Amino acid sequence: MSSVEISAEPQPLSSANARNLIDSVEAFLFDCDGVIWKGDKLIDGVADTLEMLRSKGKRLVFVTNNSSKSRKQYAKKFHSLGISVSEDEIFSSSFAAAMFLKVNNFSPEKKVYVIGESGIIEELELAGFTGVGGPEDAKKTADLYLDCSIEHDKSVGAVVVGLDRHINYYKLQYATFCLRENPGCLFIATNRDATGHLNASQEVPGAGCMVGAMCASSEKEPIVVGKPSTFMMDFLLKKFEFGCSKMCMVGDRLDTDILFGQSTGCKTLLVFSGVTTQSNLQDPSNHIQPDFYTSKMSDLLELLGP
Amino acid sequence: MSSVEISAEPQPLSSANARNLIDSVEAFLFDCDGVIWKGDKLIDGVADTLEMLRSKGKRLVFVTNNSSKSRKQYAKKFHSLGISVSEDEIFSSSFAAAMFLKVNNFSPEKKVYVIGESGIIEELELAGFTGVGGPEDAKKTADLYLDCSIEHDKSVGAVVVGLDRHINYYKLQYATFCLRENPGCLFIATNRDATGHLNASQEVPGAGCMVGAMCASSEKEPIVVGKPSTFMMDFLLKKFEFGCSKMCMVGDRLDTDILFGQSTGCKTLLVFSGVTTQSNLQDPSNHIQPDFYTSKMSDLLELLGP
Numbered sequence: 001m002s003s004v005e006i007s008a009e010p011q012p013l014s015s016a017n018a019r020n021l022i023d024s025v026e027a028f029l030f031d032c033d034g035v036i037w038k039g040d041k042l043i044d045g046v047a048d049t050l051e052m053l054r055s056k057g058k059r060l061v062f063v064t065n066n067s068s069k070s071r072k073q074y075a076k077k078f079h080s081l082g083i084s085v086s087e088d089e090i091f092s093s094s095f096a097a098a099m100f101l102k103v104n105n106f107s108p109e110k111k112v113y114v115i116g117e118s119g120i121i122e123e124l125e126l127a128g129f130t131g132v133g134g135p136e137d138a139k140k141t142a143d144l145y146l147d148c149s150i151e152h153d154k155s156v157g158a159v160v161v162g163l164d165r166h167i168n169y170y171k172l173q174y175a176t177f178c179l180r181e182n183p184g185c186l187f188i189a190t191n192r193d194a195t196g197h198l199n200a201s202q203e204v205p206g207a208g209c210m211v212g213a214m215c216a217s218s219e220k221e222p223i224v225v226g227k228p229s230t231f232m233m234d235f236l237l238k239k240f241e242f243g244c245s246k247m248c249m250v251g252d253r254l255d256t257d258i259l260f261g262q263s264t265g266c267k268t269l270l271v272f273s274g275v276t277t278q279s280n281l282q283d284p285s286n287h288i289q290p291d292f293y294t295s296k297m298s299d300l301l302e303l304l305g306p
Numbered sequence: 307m308s309s310v311e312i313s314a315e316p317q318p319l320s321s322a323n324a325r326n327l328i329d330s331v332e333a334f335l336f337d338c339d340g341v342i343w344k345g346d347k348l349i350d351g352v353a354d355t356l357e358m359l360r361s362k363g364k365r366l367v368f369v370t371n372n373s374s375k376s377r378k379q380y381a382k383k384f385h386s387l388g389i390s391v392s393e394d395e396i397f398s399s400s401f402a403a404a405m406f407l408k409v410n411n412f413s414p415e416k417k418v419y420v421i422g423e424s425g426i427i428e429e430l431e432l433a434g435f436t437g438v439g440g441p442e443d444a445k446k447t448a449d450l451y452l453d454c455s456i457e458h459d460k461s462v463g464a465v466v467v468g469l470d471r472h473i474n475y476y477k478l479q480y481a482t483f484c485l486r487e488n489p490g491c492l493f494i495a496t497n498r499d500a501t502g503h504l505n506a507s508q509e510v511p512g513a514g515c516m517v518g519a520m521c522a523s524s525e526k527e528p529i530v531v532g533k534p535s536t537f538m539m540d541f542l543l544k545k546f547e548f549g550c551s552k553m554c555m556v557g558d559r560l561d562t563d564i565l566f567g568q569s570t571g572c573k574t575l576l577v578f579s580g581v582t583t584q585s586n587l588q589d590p591s592n593h594i595q596p597d598f599y600t601s602k603m604s605d606l607l608e609l610l611g612p
Contacts, residue, residue, distance in 0.1 A: 149508045165475045172473070172511050176501070180509070194525050195482070202455040203486070205478050205523035212522030217511035219500050 010281065013269065013294035018303040021292065025267060026246040027059040029236070031227075032074075033066050034252035034274015035297055038197040042081050043273050045298025050083060052301050060089060061236060063249070065191035065226040065256055067094040067162030067207060070122035091235060093190035093207075093226030094119035097160045098127035099235065100188060100225045110157030113178050115171050115210050116164050116190065124160075132156070133174060138166035152177040161214050161222065162190035163207040172213055179218035187218065191226030193256055195275060203275055227251075228259035250297060252276055254288040267291050271299075316587065319575065319600035324609040327598065331573060332552040333365040335542070337533075338380075339372055340558035340580015341603055344503040348387050349579050351604025356389060358607050366395060367542060369555070371497035371532040371562055373400040373468030373513060376428035397541060399496035399513075399532030400425035403466045404433035405541065406494060406531045416463030419484050421477050421516050422470050422496065430466075438462070439480060444472035458483040467520050467528065468496035469513040478519055485524035493524065497532030499562055501581060509581055533557075534565035556603060558582055560594040573597050577605075 011017055030036060036046050053060060062074070062085065069077065071090040078085040097120055101112065106129065114120050114134035124131035132153070150170065156178040164171070178185050193206035211222060225231045233244065240247075244265040251257020252274025261268035270290040272278055280286060281293060294300075317323055336342060342352050359366060368380070368391065375383065377396040384391035403426055407418065412435065420426050420440035430437035438459070456476070462484040470477070484491050499512035517528060531537045539550065546552075550571040557563020558580025567574035576596040578584060586592060587599060600606075 167473065167475055167478070169471045169473055169511070172515055176511050176515075177508075180501075192522070194523055195486075202483075205475070205482050205519075208522040209478055209482075209519045213511075213515045213519035216498070216514040216518030217500055 008289060010270070010289045010291065010293050013292050013299055013303060015303045015305065017292060018300055021248060021267065021269070022053070022056065022058070022300070022304070024246075025058070025248045026242050027061060027236075027240060027248075028053055029061050029063050029247055029249045029261070029266065030297070031249075031251035031253070031257045031274075032062055032064040034197045035250055035271055036062070037081065038274070040081075042083075043296055043298075045296065045301060047083055049298045049301040052304070059240065060085075061091060061239075062089060063091045063227065063232060063260075065093045065193050065207070066196065067092060067097065067119050067190035067226070068117040068165075069094065069119040070126070071095050072122065073119060088239075091232050092119065092123075093162065094123040096225035096232050097162070097188055097190050098123040098129065100223070100231060101129055101158060102127050106158060106186070109155070111153060111155050112158045112160055113153075113156045113175055114160050114162075115167065115175050115214065116160060116162035117166075120160055120162050120190065131160075133171060134164075135166065137171050137174065138168070140170040141168065150174065150177070152181070154182060156182055156185060158186035158188060159214070160188045160190065161207065161211050163196075164210050167210055167213075172217060175214055176217040179214070179220055187214070187220050187222040189222035189224045189226075191256065192224060193253065197274055227256040228263060230260065230264050233264045254281070254286060254290070258288050258290045261290075262288070269294065271296050273297065314595060316576070316595045316597065316599050319598050319605055319609060321609045321611065323598060324606055327554060327573065327575070328359070328362065328364070328606070328610070330552075331364070331554045332548050333367060333542075333546055333554075334359055335367050335369050335553055335555045335567070335572065336603070337555075337557035337559070337563045337580075338368055338370040340503050341556055341577055342368070343387065344580070346387075348389075349602060349604075351602065351607060353389055355604045355607040358610070365546065366391075367397060367545075368395060369397045369533065369538060369566075371399045371499050371513070372502065373398060373403065373425050373496035373532070374423040374471075375400065375425040376432070377401050378428065379425060394545075397538050398425065398429075399468065400429045402531035402538050403468070403494055403496050404429040404435065406529070406537060407435055407464060408433050412464060412492070415461070417459055417461050418464045418466055419459075419462045419481055420466050420468075421473065421481050421520065422466060422468035423472075426466055426468050426496065437466075439477060440470070441472065443477050443480065444474070446476040447474065456480065456483070458487070460488055462488055462491060464492035464494060465520070466494045466496065467513065467517050469502075470516050473516055473519075478523060481520055482523040485520070485526055493520070493526050493528040495528035495530045495532075497562065498530060499559065503580055533562040534569060536566065536570050539570045560587070560592060560596070564594050564596045567596070568594070575600065577602050579603065
């Protein structure tokens with residue numbers, strides 16, 4: 001059941017192929033928003049499904065583009081929802097941003113300006129970098145009406161942009177100055193998701209919204225470290241003794257989760273518990289086809305039977 | 307001196323071609339930010355140059371992408387700077403947004419959600435439409451941390467996005483909901499300028515920044531009514547008894563002012579008193595060439611001599 005044997009047409013998950021999938025895969029990679037939870041609400045059957053997979057000796061990892069939390073904060077969230085997950089099973093785009101700087105030998109003498117939330121700042125600090133902006137600039141305003149310009153720090157060598165529910169003009173202005181005026185300043189996007197389910201009922205603007213704003217004002221394109229970029233896969237490959245063909249990416253977004261899985265040679269399972277519907281999948285304008293699709297993650301458990 | 311006689315290579319303004327230009331043109335179209343003023347500071351020599359042009363019987367119009375003010379507010383600003391300009395000489399992108407709805411028979415029963423400042427709201431109201439959002443949503447927040455979703459008005463039939471120095475997540479979320487969920491909701495951008503000189507010293511993020519954010523979260527592309535869109539030219543042509551070849555567009559941006567002038571068949575004069583430098587103009591990556599260029603608008607006066 002390697003990728004060449006799978007037909008191009010996505011298959012609905014069935015008892016037979018669910019069993020095959022579980023037998024042939026050693027690690028399941030799960031997106032979180034829209035797969036594990038919506039906002040602070042666990043999606044039905046998730047806990048039992050994860051338990052079943054663990055009982056079969058499967059390795060589990062959680063690969064999330066949501067940069068609002070650090071790995072530590074995500075582990076806490078899992079625990080609060082009654083699921084035991086360790087920090088090193090979590091690969092968040094906040095962690096990826098810090099790791100990108102690390103593997104590219106970014107100087108710890110330089111600062112990192114953040115449009116984003118505390119997750120990014122925490123991961124930067126854990127990696128030995130100094131993150132500025134983010135939550136501390138949530139209330140700042142440049143009083144442009146009084147011709148009051150702002151000063152920006154010339155030692156900022158990178159701007160990291162992620163989801164920021166306290167986005168404001170000051171942050172956009174500060175980051176624009178860094179990218180336009182600090183020579184060689186890196187522009188890193190945690191991800192470019194258009195929207196996400198940050199709460200249970202609504203699809204709200206995602207990091208792509210903030211990244212789109214910064215692309216426009218800086219007239220630059222970012223390096224993306226979250227899905228569908230394959231940057232995080234290097235860390236997963238170091239973690240496991242097997243390759244991507246033994247992994248299955250489970251996600252709710254075609255343009256991030258499924259594309260990430262396909263680009264890295266994983267098997268892919270699309271679930272409809274998040275932002276994508278079956279009619280989105282089957283729309284002629286969609287060219288990203290998963291290996292399998294099903295309504296929600298716990299179908300894996302139900303289809304296996306008792 | 308019709309456009310076919312002009313060589314493709316831009317010419318520095320000289321005594322000879324400045325005289326020719328003034329003789330051959332009946333209306334001068336001026337951009338404002340970076341041409342007339344920077345923030346609240348008039349650029350040197352502007353008042354005398356405008357006076358000279360008026361004394362020669364030239365028609366003057368001010369075509370600005372800055373949507374923060376209405377025509378009325380702009381006329382006040384001109385007066386406060388000692389320059390007499392009437393409202394109907396001003397074509398702001400705030401006015402253009404309202405006119406776009408008008409000429410497209412947008413129903414006054416529907417509402418218009420605004421990411422932008424008071425100028426857009428004022429022009430919408432003058433045109434008989436109901437603008438919501440904008441300044442009144444400057445302090446609003448959706449408490450996403452408490453899983454608190456927001457309600458949006460299903461009767462919003464258009465979203466207008468312009469420069470908004472009080473941009474916040476609430477506005478982005480509200481406008482995203484309107485564009486994604488209200489069938490047929492129009493997405494209108496006043497303009498897509500990356501940056502602008504809203505104060506005298508710094509190039510700050512322009513409307514393009516807010517438009518980029520909304521394109522990303524709505525996954526839609528806007529109708530642009532400001533420069534370089536030629537939408538406003540129809541109104542200028544109705545105002546004057548002559549055609550575009552008798553007009554000269556004077557601006558500081560290649561991708562808005564000069565492109566607008568060229569697309570409509572005007573003569574074009576680039577000035578370096580705003581966001582564009584001579585090296586930007588001569589950079590091989592630039593493919594927008596004005597007919598003429600000079601350091602600032604008042605060179606027109608100086609080159610004519612006494």
